Amino acid sequence: MEKFNIEEANTLWKRWKLNAEKYPDKEAVVHWLAGENPFRWTYKNLIETAEKFSLILKKHGIKKGEVCAIIIRHNKFLYPLYFSIIRLGALPAILAYPNPRLHPDKFRQGLEGMSQRSGLDYVLTEKELDPLIRPLIDKQGSTIKNIFFPLDWDLDSEFDSALNDKIEKAADEIKFEDEAFLQHSSGTTGLQKPVVLSHKALLYHVKYLGERLGMNQQDKVVSWLPLYHDLGLIAAFHIPLAYGITTIQIDPFEWVLAPILQLEAVTKEKATMTYMPNFAYNVLAEKIDEEDLEGIDLSSLRAVVNCAEPIRHESHVKFIERFKKYNLNPLSLAGMYAMAETTLAVTVTDIGKPIKEVKTDRDELAQGRVKLAEGNSSIRICVSSGRLIEACDARIVDDNRKGLPDGIVGEVAVKSVSMFDGYRNYPEKTAEVVENGWYFTGDYGFKYEDEFFIIGRKKDIIIVAGKNIYPEDIEDAVNQVEGVIPGRVIAFGEEDPEMGTEFISVIAETKAGTEEEKNNLRLAILKAGMSIDVGIHKVYLVPPRWLIKSSSGKPSRRTNKERLIGNKDPQVWSR
Amino acid sequence: MISPELKQVILKQLNLDDFDIKDETTAPEVPGWDSLNHINIILAIEEHFKVKFKSYELLRLKCVGDLQKLLDSKLTKQ
The missing domain is CATH 2.30.38.10 (Luciferase; Domain 3)
Known part of the structure; x- marks a missing residue:
């Protein structure tokens, strides 16, 4: 196995450049598109396109140390754009593209909260989001200076060599310890915690995790994980590209509709590694028709890594049982x-x-x-x-x-x-x-x-399909629902054995009495969840003063969940 | 137009008594119809109507009307 030598190139841009020199025609990113031929970025092409993007970014005034949020759907230009920001010494931060169910005001509030916390300087996004985001720029106290639409830029305009040389010289001066990029640790809207990582942190991680995983130049990673998620960004994007191997990127939205895409990509590209949260093992094992699996061959996989939510024994058993006849090596499963x-x-x-x-x-x-x-x-x-x-x-x-x-x-x-x-x-x-x-x-x-x-x-975070959700966000939304007694709501996770993850439940105090009133209230609570892009699965309605308070004076999530589960209390209405 | 039978299968899977589902309704507009539940709704439709959808057919669906058309085409072939 080749050793990963940090000193050889001690920043991300230098590393990517080095990979482009060593393996110019090797595929860096295979941008997967359902039912179409994938777009294949070689290391050389990726670097050249990133240079073009960085010239335009520089002309737009983006400087070293500034934070650039990227809010773009699955698009082949996202990768060189990300590279180009790092080349300038600015900090990219990939954020989730708003789901249509998310209320525009909630999206704006979330972005505003994040901008104040993370100090977002620019938003690089798609034209469609312009009316949603632009008002934030003019708002008093906003840190956001401008919004750009890089997918509309003309990359074939005249290449300014002098400016490119100047940028490259500045990129050479970026240090190992300098901040490289920003990722958000967890949470839904306003509670995300921005984590800044340096070139040093990432490159050491590439070295040590790469060594433990036995990474080598023949490895190919397949991933449908969103790049705003740490597992997707680090394991399936940064590590392969720093290592000089190939990553195959599937659209997360397409994977959800057709999880077979992941197995097709493994088969066609002879991929060796894939990472996914526990629920995905259940989905792949139980939600794909047998006839869709015709021609699937998983023999190339040497590492199927379970991460981002608690690992469940039953999920691994189901996965192995379903796919051993498709040449899955049971020993490829890892945690x-x-x-x-x-x-x-x-x-x-x-x-x-x-x-x-x-x-x-x-x-x-x-x-x-x-x-x-x-x-x-x-x-x-x-x-x-x-x-x-x-x-x-x-x-x-x-x-x-x-x-x-x-x-x-x-x-x-x-x-x-x-x-x-x-x-x-x-x-x-x-x-x-x-x-x-x-x-x-x-x-x-x-x-x-x-x-x-x-x-x-220890914390009350709910993990649904690998996504961390703070109960406070849900409780805030449900508290606004007419008919719910304000401040008398708790949200928590319940084990979902079928899907191999958790589902979200809410207990709310109410004076609603009739069956019709309770059903209407439940629907309103589900819609409140939808407005913050959270799917509430089960609603428990209880009479006033049912919820037990903790020493802080707020209803205790743990105590009330324990009181509810397994106890048949006639005062509790649930659906 | 969405058939009462298809609507019923969807509502049952979502544990809803009623919801106004039209041709142009999209999944994110319907309470509970999230990405995880989507798989279960499709499986419930397949089971109820004894049809099989191909993954690529499902990727093309934009609204419930498209789902109805796809279902109708499967039922006609039977």
């Missing part, structure tokens, strides 16, 4: 524990070896102790997320952040050479979660035989 704050991975299982699973006594585990299940125990199978990658450290701590021995459940604290430098413009939030160089993740887990197992969360 990874990752977060934006450490660039991506902290631990990963050994590729090509069985994933360790521990059959624990469920009741003991609920008490925070790992005890192997015996004869009549209720069993919970915990799936390993693997061992630490090089230059990463992790430990399990108690509520006072003191270390716990192996086999005891606690919060996971991590340290990494690829650690973030704090949330941008958010020192109070950084101080909450970082202490003496350790990042306290809010995830619950345990260490067993040198491997880490993640089993839950």
Whole structure:
């Protein structure tokens, strides 16, 4: 296996240029389009097009250190555009394109909140969003200076060599420790936390994660993950392109409608690696017709990495059962524990070896102790997320952040050479979660035989299909619904075994009495969720003063969820 | 026009009593019809009408009217 030599090219642009010199005609990005021939960027073409974009960006006044939000759907020009921003020393930040169900005001509010927090300077987007975003520029206190539509730019206009030389000289002066790009850690609208990562953080991550995954020049990654998601951006975009291998990018919206696309891409391109959240294993295993699978051959896959939501044993079993006859190697399945704050991975299982699973006594585990299940125990199978990658450290701590021995459940604290430098413009939030160089993740887990197992969360974040959702966002939206008693709402996640993820439930206090009133209220609550692009699956309506308050005076999510689940309370209406 | 039978299958899958679904209605307008649920709605339609949709056929659908047309074409061939 080739060693990844950071010193050879110690910024992202230098690395990409080097790859273009070493492998000019090698495919860098295969831009997948359902039912059409994919567009194939070679390293050389990608660099040349990025240079053209950076000339235009420079002429528009974009400077080093400025943040450029990119809000563009699956488009072949997104990749060179992203490169070009980094070439200028500006910071790209890919944001989600608004889903049609998201209310325009909510989108604007979210972007405004993000712009103030992240200090967005420019928005690079599609013309269609102009009326939605432009009012933000004129708003008092806005950080956004301008909005551009790079997909409409004429890249074939005369190439200004002198300016290009000047930009290249400035790019040469960008340092290893300089900020490179910005990603948002989690959350839906106003609560996203901006994480700035340096060239150093990313390149060390490429080296150490690449080595653990056994990456080599023959690898090809297939991904449908959105690039605003850390798994998509780092694992399936940055790492392959820094390594000089090929990434095949599928439109996330097309994948949802036709998940077979992922398997077709693996088959046709002979891809070796793919990453996906747990729910996708269920979708691929159970939601594709057998006749659509004709001709599928997964023998090239050597790493199918489960990440971004808790790994479920049943999902892996279903996936292997369905695809072993399509030449899937069961040992290609792997697990990874990752977060934006450490660039991506902290631990990963050994590729090509069985994933360790521990059959624990469920009741003991609920008490925070790992005890192997015996004869009549209720069993919970915990799936390993693997061992630490090089230059990463992790430990399990108690509520006072003191270390716990192996086999005891606690919060996971991590340290990494690829650690973030704090949330941008958010020192109070950084101080909450970082202490003496350790990042306290809010995830619950345990260490067993040198491997880490993640089993839950200290925070109340709901993870639906790999997307982190803050219950506060949902509660704020539902609180506005007429008929719901303001401040008397909680949102939480419930296990969805069919889809291998969680679904969102809401408990709301109301005075609504008749069946018709309750059904109408439920519909209004579902619509409130839609307005912030959140799908509420189940609504529980309860009478006034039903919800139990926590010591802070607010209804407690955990206590009320426990009170509700498994108890048949005649006062509770649900649908 | 959306047939009452198709509408019923969709509403049942979404756990809704009623919702005004027209030809031009798109999935994001209907409560509960999100990307994850979309797969389940399609499977429910396939099961109810005993038809099979191809993935590429589904990618072309823009609204419920398109889905009705696709369904009708399958039923006619049977």
